[in-house]
Amino acid sequence: MKKVGKIRKAVNYYNKYGFRYLVDISVEKIFKLEEKKYKKFYKRSLLTxxxxxxxxxxxxxxxxxxxxxxxxxxxxxxxxxxxxxxxxxxxxxxxxxxxxxxxxxxxxxxxxxxxxxxxxxxxxxxxxxxxxxxxxxxxxxxxxxxxxxxxxxxxxxxxxxxxxxxxxxxxxxxxxxxxxxxxxxxxxxxxxxxxxxxxxxxxxxxxxxxxxxxxxxxxxxxxxxxxxxxxxxxxxxxxxxxxxxxxxxxxxxxxxxxxxxxxxxxxxxxxxxxxxSKMYAFEAGANAIRDHYRRIGLKNVKVKQTKYLGVYRTRFVIYDKPMVSIIIPNKDHIDDLKKCLHSIKDSNYSDYEIIIVENNSIQNETFEFYKSIEDIRIRVVYWEGEFNYSAINNFGVGYAKGDYLLFLNNDTEVINKNFIEELAGFCMRSDVGAVGARLYYGDNTIQHAGVVVGLGGIAGHVFLNTPRDQTGYFARIITQQNYSAVTAACVMVKRRIFEDVGGFDEKFKVAFNDVDLCLRIQEKGYLIVYNPYAELYHYESKTRGKEDTLDKIRRLDEESVLFKRRWGKILKQGDPYFNMNFSLNRVDCKIR
Incomplete structure (x- = not known):
C-alpha cells in the first residue's frame, strides 16, 4: 500500500508540476544530496x-x-x-x-x-x-x-x-x-x-x-x-x-x-x-503571542495555529477601515485587466478606489473598455511618456485619495476575498512601511514569497517555482515575517511613508524599483512584511514582454549598476533576512 501511495503521489506531482520538478525531488530523496552536503558542512565546522x-x-x-x-x-x-x-x-x-x-x-x-x-x-x-x-x-x-x-x-x-x-x-x-x-x-x-x-x-x-x-x-x-x-x-x-x-x-x-x-x-x-506529541505546548505558544501583542498595545489581534505545528498566523481585525488607493498600470491586454478588476470587486473590503494608469495602449478596444468601467470607484488617468514603471506609478499616486497605496500589476488575480484586509492589517502598524503578498504563477507554483537582496546577483524571489502545496524551508513560505523587500506586483505602502522617501526612483525604469523602494523605507526605520495569507495569481509581466532586445538589455545593465552602487553595502555584507550559509545561486535555501 505504501508503494501505491508513493506512485500516486509521484503521478500527482508530474501532472501538477511537470517532469523536471518530479525528477528534482526524486533525485534529492534517493541520493539524500542535502543530507550529505550538511554532513560535509558540519565536518568542516569542527575545530581542530x-x-x-x-x-x-x-x-x-x-x-x-x-x-x-x-x-x-x-x-x-x-x-x-x-x-x-x-x-x-x-x-x-x-x-x-x-x-x-x-x-x-x-x-x-x-x-x-x-x-x-x-x-x-x-x-x-x-x-x-x-x-x-x-x-x-x-x-x-x-x-x-x-x-x-x-x-x-x-x-x-x-x-x-x-x-x-x-x-x-x-x-x-x-x-x-x-x-x-x-x-x-x-x-x-x-x-x-x-x-x-x-x-x-x-x-x-x-x-x-x-x-x-x-x-x-x-x-x-x-x-x-x-x-x-x-x-x-x-x-x-x-x-x-x-x-x-x-x-x-x-x-x-x-x-x-x-x-x-x-x-x-x-x-x-x-x-x-x-x-x-505536545499539542499543549503549541496552544501555549499561541497564548504567549497573544499576551505579547496585548503588552505592546496591539488590539483586535487574532492568533491561531497553522497546519505546520509551531507556526502561528496573526490577523489584525480592522474596524475603522482606511481608504486604500489601488494603482494599476495598464497597456492594452484588457482581458488581463478585466480578470484583475473582477477579482478585486469580489473582495470583502469596501473602502477602496482604483486608479488605472493608462500608458501607451494602441488598441481601440482598450479605450472602449475604459469608458465602460469608469465610475465613482474606478478612474483612468493617462500617462503619455515612455514606459517607466516608477514614473507611471508615481503619476498614479498623484490622483490617489487614500492614506494607503496598493500597487498592483494588471496581470494579477486575487484569490482570497480578504486580501486587502490582510495587507492593511499589518500596514496600519506604526512600525511597518510596506506589506507584500504570496503570489503564484498560473501553474500554482510560487512566483513571490519574499525578495532576498543578492540572490541571483542583485535580488531575487526566494522559493521561486516551489509548488503551492509546499511550505518551504522551516515553513517560511507560509510564515508571516520580515524581508528586505517584496515585489511591487502587489505591495501596500503607507502613503505618508511613500511620499517621505520620494516614491519610486524613476531612474529604475523597469527593474529593481520595488527593491530599491523597500530598502529606502527600511532606512527610515520601518519594517517590510511578507504576509502569505494575502494570495494572488500573477501571470508575470505579460504587458511588458521579455528583456530580449539590445535596448532592454542595455537598460537592465544600467539599472543593475545603479543598484549595486547604491546598495553595495548590503550586497557585500549579505541580506540580514537570509542566512549567509545559504547559496545565492539557489532559491530554495540550500547550503552554499
Whole structure:
C-alpha cells in the first residue's frame, strides 16, 4: 500500500508540476544530496585541536561570565553526561553551570550530579524535594546565577565547544548587545549524527511573532532577565517563547551568530521529532503571542495555529477601515485587466478606489473598455511618456485619495476575498512601511514569497517555482515575517511613508524599483512584511514582454549598476533576512 501511495503521489506531482520538478525531488530523496552536503558542512565546522588550544588561551579585553541554566528532570544518564561534558569542554573558561534538579526527592540524578559537582567547582546544583514543572525548575536554576549573561540549555542537548567563545567575540566587538541567538541542528540519540540544520535570519520581529525561531542557543544579559521577570508556569510548553518575547520588548540590541553552536537531541516524545506529541505546548505558544501583542498595545489581534505545528498566523481585525488607493498600470491586454478588476470587486473590503494608469495602449478596444468601467470607484488617468514603471506609478499616486497605496500589476488575480484586509492589517502598524503578498504563477507554483537582496546577483524571489502545496524551508513560505523587500506586483505602502522617501526612483525604469523602494523605507526605520495569507495569481509581466532586445538589455545593465552602487553595502555584507550559509545561486535555501 505504501508503494501505491508513493506512485500516486509521484503521478500527482508530474501532472501538477511537470517532469523536471518530479525528477528534482526524486533525485534529492534517493541520493539524500542535502543530507550529505550538511554532513560535509558540519565536518568542516569542527575545530581542530590547535584551534581549541588557541581559543582556550585567548585573552579578550572583555571576559564576561556566563551562567548556563539547565533544568533537569529524570534525565537519562548518558544524555546528562553528554550535556555536562559539552559544557566542561568549552574553549572559553569563564562560565558556571547552574543546574536545578526537579526530579523530586528520589531523583535518579543524584549520583552523577554529585560526581561532577565534586570534580568541577563551576558546577552548581540545587536539589528539590518536590517535583517541579519546567518554569519552576528553570527559575530555581536562574536563582543560582552570578554571571553577566545567562545561557539557556535543555538537559539532554549539547553545546559546540566554541559556543561561548563565539559569544564573547561578539560582545567584544559589540558591547551593546543584550541578546544573542545562534544557528542549531538536530543530533541523534547516540550523538553521532547531525542533521536538519536550522540556519536562521538576523533579528526578524514578525518571524518571531510567528514562530520561536530563536530557540537554541539563547544568551541574555542578566539585567534583561531581571527586567523581563521569571519564567511563567501558565505558558509551560512554550515558557521559553513567552520569555523571549518579553525580552524583545525590553531591547532590540539582538545579535544572531550564523554558526551551528547548539545541538538539539532528537528522541521519542521530543518536539524535535514528533511535534504532535505536545499539542499543549503549541496552544501555549499561541497564548504567549497573544499576551505579547496585548503588552505592546496591539488590539483586535487574532492568533491561531497553522497546519505546520509551531507556526502561528496573526490577523489584525480592522474596524475603522482606511481608504486604500489601488494603482494599476495598464497597456492594452484588457482581458488581463478585466480578470484583475473582477477579482478585486469580489473582495470583502469596501473602502477602496482604483486608479488605472493608462500608458501607451494602441488598441481601440482598450479605450472602449475604459469608458465602460469608469465610475465613482474606478478612474483612468493617462500617462503619455515612455514606459517607466516608477514614473507611471508615481503619476498614479498623484490622483490617489487614500492614506494607503496598493500597487498592483494588471496581470494579477486575487484569490482570497480578504486580501486587502490582510495587507492593511499589518500596514496600519506604526512600525511597518510596506506589506507584500504570496503570489503564484498560473501553474500554482510560487512566483513571490519574499525578495532576498543578492540572490541571483542583485535580488531575487526566494522559493521561486516551489509548488503551492509546499511550505518551504522551516515553513517560511507560509510564515508571516520580515524581508528586505517584496515585489511591487502587489505591495501596500503607507502613503505618508511613500511620499517621505520620494516614491519610486524613476531612474529604475523597469527593474529593481520595488527593491530599491523597500530598502529606502527600511532606512527610515520601518519594517517590510511578507504576509502569505494575502494570495494572488500573477501571470508575470505579460504587458511588458521579455528583456530580449539590445535596448532592454542595455537598460537592465544600467539599472543593475545603479543598484549595486547604491546598495553595495548590503550586497557585500549579505541580506540580514537570509542566512549567509545559504547559496545565492539557489532559491530554495540550500547550503552554499
Amino acid at each position: 585541536e590547535d584551534e581549541k588550544k588557541n581559543q582556550s588561551e585567548h585573552i579578550f579585553r572583555y571576559m564576561p561570565k556566563f551562567s548556563i541554566v539547565v533544568p533537569l528532570y529524570k534525565t537519562p544518564d548518558r544524555f546528562l553526561i553528554g550535556m555536562l561534558e559539552s559544557v566542561c569542554q568549552q574553549t572559553y573558561q569563564n562560565w558556571e553551570l547552574c543546574l536545578s534538579d526537579g526530579s523530586g526527592k528520589d531523583s535518579p540524578l543524584k549520583g552523577t550530579l554529585k560526581k561532577y559537582a565534586k570534580k568541577e567547582a563551576r558546577i552548581k546544583v540545587v536539589s528539590n524535594e518536590h517535583q517541579l514543572n519546567i518554569s519552576e525548575n528553570t527559575n530555581k536554576a536562574i536563582e543560582l546565577c552570578t554571571g553577566n549573561y545567562i545561557v539557556f540549555m535543555d538537559h539532554d542537548d549539547l553545546l559546540a565547544p566554541n559556543a561561548l567563545y563565539e559569544c564573547v567575540k561578539v560582545l567584544n566587538k559589540k558591547p551593546e548587545i543584550k541578546i544573542i541567538y545562534t544557528d542549531e541542528d538536530k543530533v541523534s540519540m547516540n550523538g553521532k549524527k547531525h542533521f536538519q540544520p536550522h540556519f536562521k535570519p538576523d533579528f526578524n520581529k514578525d518571524l518571531l511573532n510567528s514562530t520561536n525561531y530563536f530557540c537554541h542557543m539563547l544568551v541574555v544579559d542578566k539585567k534583561i532577565v531581571n527586567q523581563a521577570g521569571k519564567f511563567r508556569s501558565e505558558f509551560d510548553g512554550a515558557q521559553d517563547y513567552d520569555f523571549i518575547l518579553r525580552c524583545t520588548e525590553i531591547t532590540e540590541d539582538i545579535y544572531h551568530i550564523p554558526k551551528i553552536l547548539y545541538h538539539w537531541r532528537m528522541h521519542e516524545g521530543s518536539t524535535a521529532e514528533k511535534p504532535e
